[in-house]
Amino acid sequence: MERELLLLGLLRRSDMHGYQLHEFIERNMSTCTDLKKSAAYYLLEQMEGRGWVRVSGELAEGKRPPRRIYTITEAGEAAYQQLLRENLAQAHTSVFPGNVGLAFLSDIALDEAIALLRQRRAALQAQADAVAHAPPHAGSLQYLIDHQRHHLHSELAWLEQVLNDLEQRLKGDLT
Amino acid sequence: MERELLLLGLLRRSDMHGYQLHEFIERNMSTCTDLKKSAAYYLLEQMEGRGWVRVSGELAEGKRPPRRIYTITEAGEAAYQQLLRENLAQAHTSVFPGNVGLAFLSDIALDEAIALLRQRRAALQAQADAVAHAPPHAGSLQYLIDHQRHHLHSELAWLEQVLNDLEQRLKGDLT
DNA sequence: TTTTCCATGTAACTCGTTACATGATTTC
DNA sequence: GAAATCATGTAACGAGTTACATGGAAAA
Numbered sequence: 245m246e247r248e249l250l251l252l253g254l255l256r257r258s259d260m261h262g263y264q265l266h267e268f269i270e271r272n273m274s275t276c277t278d279l280k281k282s283a284a285y286y287l288l289e290q291m292e293g294r295g296w297v298r299v300s301g302e303l304a305e306g307k308r309p310p311r312r313i314y315t316i317t318e319a320g321e322a323a324y325q326q327l328l329r330e331n332l333a334q335a336h337t338s339v340f341p342g343n344v345g346l347a348f349l350s351d352i353a354l355d356e357a358i359a360l361l362r363q364r365r366a367a368l369q370a371q372a373d374a375v376a377h378a379p380p381h382a383g384s385l386q387y388l389i390d391h392q393r394h395h396l397h398s399e400l401a402w403l404e405q406v407l408n409d410l411e412q413r414l415k416g417d418l419t
Numbered sequence: 420m421e422r423e424l425l426l427l428g429l430l431r432r433s434d435m436h437g438y439q440l441h442e443f444i445e446r447n448m449s450t451c452t453d454l455k456k457s458a459a460y461y462l463l464e465q466m467e468g469r470g471w472v473r474v475s476g477e478l479a480e481g482k483r484p485p486r487r488i489y490t491i492t493e494a495g496e497a498a499y500q501q502l503l504r505e506n507l508a509q510a511h512t513s514v515f516p517g518n519v520g521l522a523f524l525s526d527i528a529l530d531e532a533i534a535l536l537r538q539r540r541a542a543l544q545a546q547a548d549a550v551a552h553a554p555p556h557a558g559s560l561q562y563l564i565d566h567q568r569h570h571l572h573s574e575l576a577w578l579e580q581v582l583n584d585l586e587q588r589l590k591g592d593l594t
Numbered sequence: 595t596t597t598t599c600c601a602t603g604t605a606a607c608t609c610g611t612t613a614c615a616t617g618a619t620t621t622c
Numbered sequence: 623g624a625a626a627t628c629a630t631g632t633a634a635c636g637a638g639t640t641a642c643a644t645g646g647a648a649a650a
Contacts, residue, residue, distance in 0.1 A: 246516035246519050247516070247519075249520060250519045250522075253519070253522065253523040256526070262629080262630075263628065263630075267628095273522070276515070276518070277514055277515075277519060278514060280610075280611065280612090281629095281630090282610080282611075282632090283609085283610060283611080285629095285630070285631070286609090286610085305628090305629095306617095306618055306619070306628095307617070307618055308617065308619075308628060308629055309628085309630040310629080310630085311629070311630090312630080327520075328523055328526065329527070329531075331517065331518075331520030332524070332527075332532065332535040332536060332538075332539060333536075333539055333542075334517065334539060335542035335543040335546060336515070337546060338515065338570065339451065339452055339453060340511070340513065340566070340567075340570075341452065342421065342506065342509065342510075342513075343451070343506075343563060343566055344422075344425045344452060344563070345424060345502075345506030345507045346559065346562040346563045346566060347425075347428065347562065347563040348559060349507070349559040350558050351503065351559075352507075356504075360504055360507040360508045361507060361508075363508040364508055364509060364510050367508075367510035368510040370510075371510060371512060383525050384522055384523060384526075385522045387521040387581065388519070388521045388522040391515070391518055391521060394573065394577045395513065395515075395573065395574075395577075398569065398570065398573035399510075399570075402566060402569045406562065422637095436601080437601080437602075438600070438601050438602075439601095442600095455638075455640090456601095456602090457604090457639075457640085457641095458637085458639080461637090461638085480600090480647095481600095481645095481647070482645070482646055483600060483602080483644095483647075484601045484602040484603080484644085485601085486600095486602090487601090487602080
């Protein structure tokens with residue numbers, strides 16, 4: 245329900261059409277979350293079926309497909325209130341599939357493991373830089389971005405620790 | 420490919436059947452990852468189709484379904500080596516769908532927001548405790564568990580920060 | 595004696611991605 | 623004139639979950 249929470253939260257601020265919603269998320273939240281265009285359209289239709297949103301207008305400009313402007317309904321507002329509370333109260337167990345490799349780190353020679361993790365560190369650093377340079381946002385959206393920043397720093401610190409550990413061991417092996 | 424990496428890594432250590440693999444993951448890695456039984460069976464069949472593993476024996480005990488023991492093949496070993504390297508070198512962009520709510524924190528009254536986040540903190544703390552009390556593991560599996568521990572502590576620290584911030588603001592409002 | 599564990603497997607379903615199609619409009 | 627943008631939508635596919643079926647063995 246996280247995706248519908250996101251859409252409802254944005255629609256609550258102002259009516260938008262699908263393309264616009266996707267664009268906003270892409271522009272302002274890409275470091276924290278993502279929502280493909282097709283998924284956005286799909287979710288909007290589905291939520292319309294549930295009565296959470298309704299099409300409040302169809303603006304045709306030229307001969308391109310008319311913009312379908314969505315508005316949140318009362319039922320949608322109620323759903324939003326509940327989803328938001330659930331979301332805030334829960335601690336979702338975070339699973340990092342990208343880290344399974346760590347469990348098998350010792351299957352690789354020390355020096356190669358170090359080289360690989362340095363690559364990872366560089367990529368992670370790039371992500372951290374991207375978030376750092378993101379322009380500040382009004383309201384609590386900033387919390388989400390700050391969280392991502394915090395998380396990336398934590399990941400970098402941990403990786404640094406592992407690298408130090410491995411480098412120490414490498415030294416030990418050579419002497 | 421993370422799940423196949425996981426299975427290959429385990430099969431490389433010793434031949435196992437599906438149930439056993441699932442059980443091992445459940446027992447020893449449940450705080451970091453998960454793999455449903457049906458998914459395990461499905462992946463094993465699929466990997467067998469790719470020639471990454473083969474059934475090296477069928478042990479029938481009594482009249483229950485015979486254990487299908489899987490062994491990693493040479494092709495599987497090659498795949499493993501590559502998957503592992505890819506996995507270690509990449510920094511997977513971590514997306515936390517569970518946190519979208521934070522972007523809408525200001526839609527809720529301060530005192531209720533605080534109460535909700537305290538619930539979240541308690542749940543998070545419980546997770547951290549679970550990882551802390553997990554018995555130590557041989558080999559680099561420990562890295563994975565340590566990472567999870569590190570991550571949970573980072574999350575707790577950040578949440579504490581947000582709560583402090585909100586509590587400060589609540590004080591300000593009351594005076 | 596009832597429940598849980600062992601061990602496999604299948605079918606239906608949900609969710610989301612990819613890749614496409616349309617066609618005007620703006621930008622390079 | 624080619625390419626990217628705007629704006630919607632569909633169809634096919636893939637991965638994973640849920641829920642079920644089987645049936646003996648061990649534990650409560």
